[in-house]
Amino acid sequence: MLTLLECLQFCLIGAMLAIMLLALCYSIAMPAIDRWSKRFFITFFSVLTICLCTYFIDTIIYFQPDLAWAEYDLVFFESLFTSVLFPMPTILILHYCGEKVIDCKLFRAVLFIWGIFISLLIFGHFTNCFYIVAEDNQFIRSEWYPLGLLPLTAVMVLNIIGLIRRRNNLSKRYFVTFMINSVPMAIVVTIHAFVPVYVSLLLAITICALTMYSIIISDQVVQHFRQQREIAEKEREIAHQRASVMVLQMRPHFIYNTMMSIYYLCKQDSDKAQRVTLDFTTYLRKNFTAIAGENTVPFKDELEHARAYLAVEQAQNEDMLCVDYDTPHISFNVPPLTLQPLVENAVKHSLDPDGEPLHIYVKTRLTDDGDEIIVENNGADFSPAEDSEPHIALSNIEQRLKMMCAGKMAITAREGGGTIVKVIIPGK
Numbered sequence: 001m002l003t004l005l006e007c008l009q010f011c012l013i014g015a016m017l018a019i020m021l022l023a024l025c026y027s028i029a030m031p032a033i034d035r036w037s038k039r040f041f042i043t044f045f046s047v048l049t050i051c052l053c054t055y056f057i058d059t060i061i062y063f064q065p066d067l068a069w070a071e072y073d074l075v076f077f078e079s080l081f082t083s084v085l086f087p088m089p090t091i092l093i094l095h096y097c098g099e100k101v102i103d104c105k106l107f108r109a110v111l112f113i114w115g116i117f118i119s120l121l122i123f124g125h126f127t128n129c130f131y132i133v134a135e136d137n138q139f140i141r142s143e144w145y146p147l148g149l150l151p152l153t154a155v156m157v158l159n160i161i162g163l164i165r166r167r168n169n170l171s172k173r174y175f176v177t178f179m180i181n182s183v184p185m186a187i188v189v190t191i192h193a194f195v196p197v198y199v200s201l202l203l204a205i206t207i208c209a210l211t212m213y214s215i216i217i218s219d220q221v222v223q224h225f226r227q228q229r230e231i232a233e234k235e236r237e238i239a240h241q242r243a244s245v246m247v248l249q250m251r252p253h254f255i256y257n258t259m260m261s262i263y264y265l266c267k268q269d270s271d272k273a274q275r276v277t278l279d280f281t282t283y284l285r286k287n288f289t290a291i292a293g294e295n296t297v298p299f300k301d302e303l304e305h306a307r308a309y310l311a312v313e314q315a316q317n318e319d320m321l322c323v324d325y326d327t328p329h330i331s332f333n334v335p336p337l338t339l340q341p342l343v344e345n346a347v348k349h350s351l352d353p354d355g356e357p358l359h360i361y362v363k364t365r366l367t368d369d370g371d372e373i374i375v376e377n378n379g380a381d382f383s384p385a386e387d388s389e390p391h392i393a394l395s396n397i398e399q400r401l402k403m404m405c406a407g408k409m410a411i412t413a414r415e416g417g418g419t420i421v422k423v424i425i426p427g428k
Helices: 005-028 035-061 064-082 088-096 104-126 147-166 172-190 196-247 252-268 269-292 299-320 339-350 389-403
Strands: 131-133 137-140 321-326 358-367 370-377 408-411 420-424
Touching: 005 035, 005 196, 035 196, 064 104, 064 131, 088 104, 088 147, 088 172, 088 196, 104 147, 131 339, 131 420, 147 172, 172 196, 196 370, 252 269, 252 299, 269 299, 299 321, 299 339, 299 358, 339 358, 339 370, 339 389, 339 420, 358 389
Parallel strands: 321 358
Antiparallel strands: 131 137, 358 370, 370 420, 408 420
16 A cells, blocks of 8 residues: 555656656757757756656566565666756856856866766665665665765755856846755755655755756747847837838928928018928928937827928918817827828828818817827828828828837728728827
């Protein structure tokens, strides 16, 4: 009849075998990892899987007295594969610190002490100096048994000292992980040298394995978020470049017509010429300021930009362009070049010198969904083709709204003719 402790040991070994096989498969298949790290983790989890297999077989043989001869050899291989796990964290610590492993004094010292353990293990196996397996399959320690485990304790102590000395070269995440990996193992091995604590030793190995597993999982998560940030930054950069192109692609005939209007107004109405010159200057200044802007701007700046542009257009088109503003709510931010391109698009594609006057309505309001901007006109229904210029301009605005402030834009036909463009900036 199995005792509770023995049942716990069986369950723990079985669970750890399953986890290690999963970790081994993950190490083989995990993407976005350098070749060195992939080889290290594959080797580590392979050794640990073999080690756990020997523990599992040992636990089964323990209840078979007639297999005492196999138990003696199994203990040797069990100790051998377990010992391989001790210098491996040293290699990983040095790698993450950017040190060349083979030339490091810490690694050489650990390797030398580990070599002493292997020598003592082989010597003890053939001389019965440290332990024997009785005829009834009972493992019996000798008084020299603690001496055989002393090198492993020394390896763990060296790892801890080396880790503390290199704490400034490691991220806090790595430092804490390696400490959790090393300290329990050092304590348990030291205790096990004097008192048999097989389950505790297995738990320490489990902690060691899980910390290694956590490293590759956390590395993957960190790398995933880093890639997402890089993608977002590239998208913002592309959107900013598109906005810059929009500014630099100001319609030449608009500039030419504005300058000619100012020229004639200088003689006809000097005051009006001054106002148009000031509006045109404001329009140009806001355009070129938008090129340098990478963050959202106050809506009042966008409103000033749109006012300046529409004022210039009104000066050129006299009674053919009427603008109404209903903007009581302006205390929010928007991406640069949000409002002005919308009103420019309305003028460019709806103003007909031979038709009815174009009315543009600019409105703002605060709703449950957030800050809302509405640009409405009574021109022809706007339904751009996929590759048309207005579609590209509006698509650019919509993309920047989404990336910079999680905003959205909707275009609908206006009852009675015309178009309504609605922009919603979610509230914080």
